[in-house]
């Protein structure tokens with residue numbers, strides 16, 4: 007037996023109506039009043055949420071279960087018929103709430119499953135919170151759960167228990183009587199259904215059930231035949247072997263009781279006469295009354311304990327429909343009245359807006375008129391509580407900082423630090439790189455600060471300071487709404503959090519991904535069952551202040567659907583429109599909410615799916631994907647230290663060199679952000695933590711690439727490398743794979759036997775890239791004479807078909823950006839001049855031979871640099887992107903040539919070799935003429 011120190015050390019008490027007892031391993035359905043059940047569950051939820059520990063369950067994953075998914079637990083203590091108010095038994099059973107069944111009227115049934123024994127250590131003061139109803143007791147318990155590896159091999163005591171249990175079962179099901187030839191039909195009447203008997207017998211036969219658990223099951227299932235006191239005493243038996251022995255004795259006594267009961271029922275004259283018979287009859291009546299009381303929990307019925315005298319047997323007669331005793335009814339009414347006056351007090355203190363105050367008074371009046379059992383009460387109470395929790399006019403300045411969930415920053419507070427300086431410091435401390443974004447955010451804050459001081463200066467001075475007890479009227483200014491757009495995992499959410507930290511305001515995140523129903527944004531009307539405020543109002547409620555930073559995450563995944571569920575993106579328009587959001591209407595709250603002070607920041611992965619009007623209300627800030635160097639730096643400064651801390655190691659107990667981090671980034675991740683990188687690092691650190699815990703003296707803190715391969719398996723991705731030698735017909739293009747990953751792309755062409763001079767292609771080419779290839783081919787054909795491909799102008803273009811292939815055929819490729827590289831490959835093929843494989847080319851061609859700009863320059867160049875490219879040929883109109891986005895370290899090591907025409911591109915890619923080739927193909931004079939016609943701008947490169 008292990009005693010598991012109760013993880014749920016604080017837990018609400020459920021007093022089980024007599025004669026119910028919950029045993030571990032058993033399921034019990036308890037009839038309760040609806041209001042009481044709701045209060046109980048509310049208390050259980052509150053204790054669970056405020057408990058940092060896991061539930062007292064043996065599941066090993068309990069610790070990692072999010073709080074909201076953990077079960078609700080109650081300390082189920084049996085309540086005797088004569089127990090007085092407030093008396094708390096020493097032992098009970100921790101019950102996990104499985105289900106709540108509503109019954110007609112105001113009754114419910116709470117279905118609970120016994121988890122383990124609980125010793126009630128003390129009654130504890132509930133934390134002073136409005137969420138916890140006053141009439142629920144909270145106790146500190148110690149939980150005892152049987153060791154999962156308890157012995158299951160049968161011993162003498164266990165088999166005796168099995169035999170006795172089987173015997174009792176036979177009596178209860180009437181099988182004993184049927185077998186012996188029943189003396190009366192009543193005696194043979196089954197008290198338990200035969201199906202139960204069959205199931206329970208198979209449990210008794212099972213050899214894989216631990217003895218202690220079997221004892222609990224036997225007691226729980228057959229306990230009806232045993233004395234209530236015995237069953238309660240059984241709960242205190244934490245030691246399984248002792249429990250087995252005691253169970254056998256209790257069940258034996260149960261056999262005697264059951265036999266006697268049957269005999270009495272059959273009115274057979276038996277040895278049970280005189281005082282014994284009276285005691286049994288009393289016990290039976292008591293049990294019957296208790297069962298009636300269990301159905302009507304408000305009823306208290308007792309029988310006179312005095313035996314052998316003429317006083318009435320039952321102390322409180324039951325006639326007609328059971329009614330709660332008047333004093334209880336009063337107590338209940340008092341409680342309800344208390345709740346309403348408490349609520350009225352809260353409303354008074356809540357500083358509601360004028361409209362909210364008016365509506366709350368109206369609802370309060372309705373609440374007072376409602377009878378305590380009315381279903382509508384809880385709906386009104388919930389509504390009024392929500393109204394009180396909304397911030398209305400309150401701003402961050404109205405709260406002491408510790409009362410708000412202001413995000414913690416890594417950096418300490420510096421006295422008298424200006425907002426802009428603090429923002430820069432916090433953004434730098436929390437995030438590596440993202441320079442453009444940080445700059446924009448700091449600018450944004452600077453403007454915000456200026457606007458604020460401007461508006462403050464414009465506001466009329468308050469008349470005579472001490473007269474106004476409240477904080478000065480908050481300043482209104484309209485901040486533009488920033489929309490951070492970039493691939494997943496690039497730090498958009500976390501930088502918005504840092505922005506809130508810099509502003510010292512609460513941060514709330516509203517996830518809009520997959521929202522299809524307008525009501526999710528705007529709330530449900532209160533006429534709906536289970537109506538709730540919408541996401542925006544709820545976010546504001548969580549933030550507690552009307553000037554919080556609200557992150558609208560994934561606005562691009564917001565459905566702009568129409569039809570029965572309304573249009574959520576239209577509702578967002580209202581939220582984000584400064585002209586309208588001063589009086590935002592949530593269907594549930596009903597009162598206009600002022601959103602004009604909320605600082606909205608939105609995020610999206612792409613702009614394509616965002617509706618134009620929504621886009622129009624925001625200011626887009628691009629967040630680019632990271633280069634490998636940036637990923638390594640982020641991993642070194644943030645991700646690795648965080649994972650080492652989280653896995654319980656000290657920083658000096660694990661080290662990873664930059665080349666190892668780079669190995670992880672290049673071989674195990676294919677993403678623009680760093681989320682997978684963080685997961686891979688977590689895998690490595692976890693594996694190292696296990697090695698460290700083994701403490702076999704072989705632990706090495708330094709992680710090598712070989713360790714990485716051992717832990718993460720063989721590399722998942724391989725990057726393209728340039729060919730060692732140039733081959734005619736092959737060029738190197740630049741590719742951007744969309745999720746921030748750029749790199750090089752080999753373009754291969756070959757001449758086929760004469761046909762119709764057609765271009766065939768393989769390598770999963772999309773429509774756009776195929777068109778680029780056709781265009782490139784057409785350009786080469788139209789310049790065939792000048793390039794020296796044909797002898798004379800009249801000579802037809804060679805009739806050979808051309809095969810174009812882009813390796814990694816399984817990977818679909820599309821986009822126009824390979825046009826220039828395709829042209830170079832074809833020129834190389836026809837003239838037999840190889841291209842330097844370390845020169846990479848990108849750009850779109852037009853039929854007239856112009857080179858148009860392309861996207862993904864940063865990713866392409868960084869990828870090319872990593873692959874070992876030394877020179878890149880880029881469209882001239884991409885120069886600004888190259889200068890602004892490509893890291894200086896990369897630019898320093900690369901030669902970049904910017905071109906406006908295909909001819910310039912050819913000159914840059916081939917260098918003098920092309921000129922030499924053309925000039926010698928048809929004799930030097932003719933060659934010179936052709937070069938003149940071509941105007942190949944070699945000299946300029």
Ligand SMILES: Nc1ncnc2c1ncn2[C@@H]1O[C@H](COP(=O)(O)OP(=O)(O)OP(=O)(O)O)[C@@H](O)[C@H]1O
Nearest residue numbers: 436437438493494495496497498499500640644680
């Ligand atoms: N530049 C950075 N410096 C430090 N940590 C970073 C940086 N960029 C991202 N991270 C970390 O990467 C993780 C993912 O970032 P975050 O959740 O903010 O991404 P996101 O851009 O919001 O992604 P999504 O679009 O999927 O919501 C976080 O733990 C964050 O701290």
